[in-house]
Amino acid sequence: MKLFPTDNFPHVTGNRVSLLQIAETDIEDLIGISFYDAVRAENVQQAWEMQAKINQDYLDGNSIHWGIADNQTHKIVGTCGYYRGLDKGEGELGCVLLPQYYGKGYMTDGMSLAIHFGLQTLGLKRIWAATDQHNGPAIKLLERLNFVKTASLCDGEIEFELIQANS
Structure with a gap:
């Protein structure tokens, strides 16, 4: 299923981040x-190989993975994207932030843009996220973005679902 244009990767621009x-x-x-696949890169070669797989997943219509860039410095401060469920009209939203940018609002801004893109551009009917039950900052982020806990999963993870104003 091809959800995305192959010749023009979608860039989403906000006030503070893109x-x-x-x-x-x-x-x-x-x-x-x-x-x-929950494995962390240990060097540039592994990170590049992972990014190549991520790029192929995008071309196959299975996911979209963005860098979150500070609009003033143009530095990538983190990543976010949709990684599963797009073929069913829904998406699992995930994110990771570089430690030096924790607590500065970058992820809230980036995830807000991704949510808007998912709802308005992709037409997703459901957006969810999963995190470790001990990841307090991620839980607070999701709650701030209008997600509510919907399930306790295996291995100590919890699932959250976006609650839309009109649902």
Whole structure:
């Protein structure tokens, strides 16, 4: 299922941050937050290989993975995207932030843009996220973005679902 244009990766611009495609030049700065199938990259080569898989997933219509860029510095501060469920009109939203940007509102801004894109552009009917039950900052972020806890999952994870105003 092809959900995305292959020739024009969707960039989403907000007041403070933008969501954009991760470039090869960004990879070295993102090693610490580069993951694929819950495995973390340990070096530039692994991070680049993971990004190549992520790029292929996008081309296959299975996911969309953005870098969250500060509009003033143009630095990538984190990543977010939809990683599962798009073929069913829903999406699992995930995110990771570089530690030096914790507590500064970047992820709230980035995730807000991703949520809007998911609802308005992709037409998603359901958006959910999962996090470890001990990840207090992620839980607070999701609650701030109007997600509510819907399930306790195996291995100590909890699932949250976006509650839309009109639902």
